[in-house]
Every structure is written in structure tokens, then in C-alpha cells.
Amino acid sequence: MSTMTARRSPAGRVLLYGFLIALLAVFALPLLWALSASFKSRADIFSYPPRLLPHPAVLDNYRGLLEAQPFWSWFTISTVVALISTAVSVLLCSLAGFAFAKYRFRGRNALFTIMFSSLAVPFAVIVVPLFIMVAKARLTDPWFALVVPWVAPAFGIFMMRQFTEQAVPDELLDAARIDGCTEFGLFRRVVLPLLRPALGALGVWSFLNSYNSLLWPLIVISEPEDYTLPMGIQALFGATGRQYDLVLAGSVLAAVPSLLVFFLLRKQLLEGLTAGAVKA
Amino acid sequence: MSAPTLERPPTTASPATGQGSWWSRHQREAAPYAFVSPFFVLFGLFMAVPILVGLYLSCTEWAGLGTPEWVGLRNYADLLTDASFWTSVGNTALYVVFTLLVVVPAALLIAQALNARGLRGRDVFRLAFFMPVVISPIVITLVFGLFFDTEFGIVNGALKAVFGFGGIDWTGDPTWAKATVVILVLWRWTGYLTVFFLAGLQNVPRELHEAAAIDGAGPLRRFTSVTLPALKPVTAFVAVTVLVSTAQIFDEPFLLTQGGPGESTLSVAMFVYRAGFQRQQLGYAAAAGVVLFLVVVALGLLANRLLGVGRDSR
Numbered sequence: 001m002s003t004m005t006a007r008r009s010p011a012g013r014v015l016l017y018g019f020l021i022a023l024l025a026v027f028a029l030p031l032l033w034a035l036s037a038s039f040k041s042r043a044d045i046f047s048y049p050p051r052l053l054p055h056p057a058v059l060d061n062y063r064g065l066l067e068a069q070p071f072w073s074w075f076t077i078s079t080v081v082a083l084i085s086t087a088v089s090v091l092l093c094s095l096a097g098f099a100f101a102k103y104r105f106r107g108r109n110a111l112f113t114i115m116f117s118s119l120a121v122p123f124a125v126i127v128v129p130l131f132i133m134v135a136k137a138r139l140t141d142p143w144f145a146l147v148v149p150w151v152a153p154a155f156g157i158f159m160m161r162q163f164t165e166q167a168v169p170d171e172l173l174d175a176a177r178i179d180g181c182t183e184f185g186l187f188r189r190v191v192l193p194l195l196r197p198a199l200g201a202l203g204v205w206s207f208l209n210s211y212n213s214l215l216w217p218l219i220v221i222s223e224p225e226d227y228t229l230p231m232g233i234q235a236l237f238g239a240t241g242r243q244y245d246l247v248l249a250g251s252v253l254a255a256v257p258s259l260l261v262f263f264l265l266r267k268q269l270l271e272g273l274t275a276g277a278v279k280a
Numbered sequence: 281m282s283a284p285t286l287e288r289p290p291t292t293a294s295p296a297t298g299q300g301s302w303w304s305r306h307q308r309e310a311a312p313y314a315f316v317s318p319f320f321v322l323f324g325l326f327m328a329v330p331i332l333v334g335l336y337l338s339c340t341e342w343a344g345l346g347t348p349e350w351v352g353l354r355n356y357a358d359l360l361t362d363a364s365f366w367t368s369v370g371n372t373a374l375y376v377v378f379t380l381l382v383v384v385p386a387a388l389l390i391a392q393a394l395n396a397r398g399l400r401g402r403d404v405f406r407l408a409f410f411m412p413v414v415i416s417p418i419v420i421t422l423v424f425g426l427f428f429d430t431e432f433g434i435v436n437g438a439l440k441a442v443f444g445f446g447g448i449d450w451t452g453d454p455t456w457a458k459a460t461v462v463i464l465v466l467w468r469w470t471g472y473l474t475v476f477f478l479a480g481l482q483n484v485p486r487e488l489h490e491a492a493a494i495d496g497a498g499p500l501r502r503f504t505s506v507t508l509p510a511l512k513p514v515t516a517f518v519a520v521t522v523l524v525s526t527a528q529i530f531d532e533p534f535l536l537t538q539g540g541p542g543e544s545t546l547s548v549a550m551f552v553y554r555a556g557f558q559r560q561q562l563g564y565a566a567a568a569g570v571v572l573f574l575v576v577v578a579l580g581l582l583a584n585r586l587l588g589v590g591r592d593s594r
């Protein structure tokens with residue numbers, strides 16, 4: 001037993017757990033409240049004092065949302081766009097990350113610096129010209145506009161470079177080359193399997209980025225039938241009468257895919273995100 | 281990348297044979313360029329070109345129809361005397377300063393608590409704290425807005441129950457509205473940053489702490505002389521990330537208060553959005569975007585110089 005643990009008083013422990021549990025309440029309660037409120041009738045949502053459990057629990061909000069609103073269309077567009085973006089960006093970022101980590105080539109440092117500096121370019125500086133370009137080229141279709149400009153994020157490349165440097169031994173690459181493996185074969189057969197945890201991390205990261213994005217869809221999508229889920233919820237909320245009941249039900253359903261991918265790949269995401277920062 | 285050549289039998293693909301297609305002979309030199317090219321194509325089309333177009337547009341007056349009219353640097357001159365623009369700069373500076381001085385230290389404090397030895401449920405805490413950043417900002421902001429609703433909100437209700445007053449107009453009063461946005465930022469981002477600090481703390485060797493403890497260093501002393509120096513790379517990373525991303529803050533004020541009341545929560549990114557997409561002043565919006573870009577780059581370089589982020593990346 002070290003001196004630190006020995007010296008730690010029971011009172012300190014109580015304080016520590018008290019602090020963490022209070023924080024847990026602060027972070028989780030609003031979300032749990034929303035979950036509970038989504039099952040309350042419209043009149044009960046704001047009853048005071050707030051009741052933790054809905055009583056009576058009703059499904060009216062969900063029914064109203066699913067029957068009267070094009071919820072499934074919003075949901076499908078958001079989810080499919082996010083899945084396509086994720087698949088493509090995981091491939092492109094790991095390819096580029098592999099190149100930056102394991103090849104010595106002319107212009108490597110300059111290219112890396114350009115790639116890395118692009119992280120500092122604010123969205124606000126490109127948003128107006130990018131919108132004009134996309135609109136003039138008549139590419140405001142969600143399958144193009146919400147996917148293609150964003151499938152090679154510099155952050156993802158940086159993250160994959162850090163991982164490849166750590167996870168892929170040079171000897172393994174050389175051995176595979178001697179066995180006659182092509183360069184792309186190296187990537188597919190040697191690098192990708194070794195990078196699996198990092199691919200998970202990048203996958204969740206890009207899924208969440210795409211699925212949650214609001215500003216760009218808001219600018220580029222104009223047809224209501226092309227609305228993404230965040231846009232749909234925003235429209236519901238912005239409509240007259242502030243339909244809190246429908247909005248809450250929509251919010252709960254919208255949170256399901258985010259939380260699902262997060263919980264499935266939480267370990268990879270948290271470790272993957274921090275790998276670049278800690279090992280820098 | 282041409283698929284057929286990649287599927288060649290191993291013998292011809294071997295660099296030693298010197299036969300086969302150009303690709304199979306030069307693939308080792310050409311491969312890295314092929315691998316990074318998708319990024320650079322997309323970067324060129326969707327970032328470099330827009331930046332150049334933005335620079336051009338920023339010197340024009342244009343409502344989106346017809347031809348942009350060249351006005352030189354007039355948009356920039358107008359920005360300098362535009363009270364709304366300065367309000368948005370002031371608000372954004374407030375968000376940045378708050379994030380650096382409150383959110384980052386709070387995240388470090390929580391990470392320190394989570395790093396306590398023998399803590400039970402560490403992963404549960406960590407996940408729960410991280411959750412607000414996973415869920416869509418629109419959902420988070422809506423729930424948050426309902427909590428802080430003046431008439432029906434639980435926050436005012438609780439204040440009334442505990443302190444006997446609770447009529448705070450959270451999103452309707454200019455000062456409180458800023459406070460509400462800032463609380464939302466705190467709630468949404470603290471857990472995210474905590475994860476970085478916790479990973480950094482877990483990298484600090486226990487022996488270092490124990491040695492310092494044996495030398496008689498108290499908890500505070502150990503924190504300043506062991507923990508903080510070891511956390512320098514993480515802190516630098518977090519500070520630069522936070523600086524660059526908070527300077528561009530959009531979602532929170534846009535969704536919670538629409539920049540209001542008046543312009544009391546308007547950020548620079550919202551200013552750009554409003555000028556470009558609500559007022560059709562595309563040239564003016566582009567100029568504001570360029571200014572934001574320059575400020576972000578300057579801040580990034582400054583932070584880099586102060587914290588030495590770039591030098592650490594090996």
C-alpha cells in the first residue's frame with residue numbers, strides 16, 4: 001500500500017464520490033428528464049414539481065410524430081448519409097494516415113503541414129463560397145452535398161497517422177513486401193487489420209460528426225423532403241406553437257443511433273481520440 | 281489506384297523483377313502519393329478553392345444574383361465600423377475566455393477526481409460525462425432550453441423552491457442569455473475535455489507521485505510539481521483545440537437564443553451566417569469570414585508559440 005492510499009481519509013472518499021455523483025446528476029438528469037417527458041402528455045410535461053416518472057405514461061407523442069410527420073424520411077437521410085460518409089472517410093483517412101506514417105517521400109513534410117493546417121480553417125470562411133459553388137453546380141442534392149465535401153477530414157488523417165506509427169511495425173511491412181505484396185495489398189492485408197481499434201474510433205467520430213451536423217445541411221438543403229433529422233426537429237420546434245411533445249419524442253429517437261454507436265464503440269472512441277493528444 | 285494491377289500475381293509485382301506495368305515497377309515510390317491524393321483533391325475542391333473564392337467575394341458586393349460588383353476593401357472598412365460585428369467579436373471573445381478559464385480547468389479537476397486510485401465506476405462516470413457531446417446539439421440545446429425556460433423551467437422552479445426567487449429570464453435578458461449560453465458550453469464540452477486530461481493523467485507514472493509524497497510534498501504541491509508538468513502536451517493540445525473551435529462557436533448560441541436578445545449572444549460565425557444567408561450580403565459575409573480566419577490563425581500561432589504544441593509532434 002502506498003503512502004497515498006494510506007493517507008486518503010474516509011471523509012475524502014465520501015467527498016470524492018459525492019462530487020462525482022453530483023456531476024453525474026448534472027450531466028445525466030436533463031437527458032433522463034427528456035426521456036421521461038417524451039412519455040408524458042402535453043399538459044404534464046411542465047407540471048410542477050416535476051415528476052421523475054411519467055404518470056400516466058402515454059405513447060401519444062411518438063404516435064403523433066411518426067404518423068403526422070415525415071420522421072422516417074429525416075431519419076433515413078441522416079442515417080444513410082452518416083453511414084456512407086463514415087465508410088468512405090475511414091478508408092480515405094486510413095490510407096492517407098498510412099502514407100504519412102510509413103513512407104518517406106518527397107514533399108511529405110510540406111503535404112503534411114498543409115493537411116494539418118487545414119484543421120485551423122474555420123468553417124465560417126469557406127461556408128459562403130462553398131455554398132455558392134455547390135449551388136451553382138446544382139449539387140445541392142443531400143447525397144452529394146452532405147457527403148462528398150466532408151469525407152476526408154484532416155483530423156481523421158492525423159489520428160490515423162498517429163495510430164499507424166504506433167501499431168504497425170516496419171518489419172512487418174518489409175516482410176510482406178518480400179513476400180511480393182503490393183503496396184495497396186500491404187494496406188489491405190497488413191495495416192487495416194492492425195488498425196482495427198483505430199478504425200472503430202474514427203468510425204464513431206465521423207458518424208457522429210455527420211449525423212449531428214446542422215449548420216451545413218441548414219444552408220445547403222432547401223427542399224423539405226430532403227431534410228435531415230436535426231433539420232426536421234428544428235423545423236418542428238420552430239413551427240408555430242412550439243410542439244414540445246413532438247420535439248421531445250423526436251429528440252429521444254434521434255439520440256438512439258448516436259448513443260448506440262457510442263456505446264458499442266466507446267472504448268475505441270475514447271482511446272482513439274486521446275491517442276494523438278497524449279502521445280504527441 | 282487501378283484495381284487490376286493491384287491484383288497481379290506476386291512475381292510481377294516484386295520490385296526486383298523490373299518488369300510489368302509502370303505501376304508495378306514504381307509502386308513503392310508512387311503509392312504514398314496515390315494514398316494521400318483523395319484528401320488533396322477534396323481539399324483543393326472544397327477548401328482551397330472556396331478560400332480563394334471567398335477572398336475574391338470579400339472584395340465584392342453581391343446579393344447572389346447577377347455579377348458580383350468589385351468594391352475593393354470597402355467590406356473590410358465597413359466591418360471595422362459595424363457595431364454588430366464588434367458585438368459579435370466581443371461575445372466570441374467572452375466564450376473563448378470562459379472556455380479557457382472555466383471549462384478547461386473544470387475538465388482537469390474532474391479528470392483528477394476520476395483518476396483517484398481505486399475509484400469504482402470510473403468508466404460509468406467517464407461515459408456519462410462524455411454523453412452530452414455525443415448527442416446531436418439540437419437535442420441537447422432543446423432539452424437545455426426547456427430546463428432554463430423562464431415560466432416552466434425546472435431551474436427556475438428549483439431556485440424558487442430553495443431560495444424563494446426564481447423569475448430569472450434566462451434567455452430573454454441580455455446578461456443572463458450570455459450566462460445561459462456559457463453554461464450550455466460548460467455542460468456540453470467539459471466531459472469531452474475531461475477524457476483528454478484523464479488519458480494524460482493515466483500516463484503519469486505513479487512512482488513519480490509516490491516519490492514526491494515520500495519527499496513530503498502535499499497534494500497541492502504534487503499537483504503543481506508532478507501532475508501539471510507531465511500534462512503539458514495534453515494541456516497544449518486541449519487549449520489549442522478549444523481556442524480554435526470556440527472562436528468558431530455557432531451551434532450553442534444559434535440554437536439556444538438565435539443570437540438574441542438583440543445581439544447579446546451573437547457570435548462571429550453567426551454574424552457570417554446572418555449576413556450571408558439571411559441578409560444576402562454575400563461579399564460582406566465573406567469578408568467577415570476572412571477576418572475570422574485571420575484571427576483563428578493568429579490565435580493558433582500564438583498558442584503554438586506559447587505552449588510549444590508544434591514542437592512536440594514527432
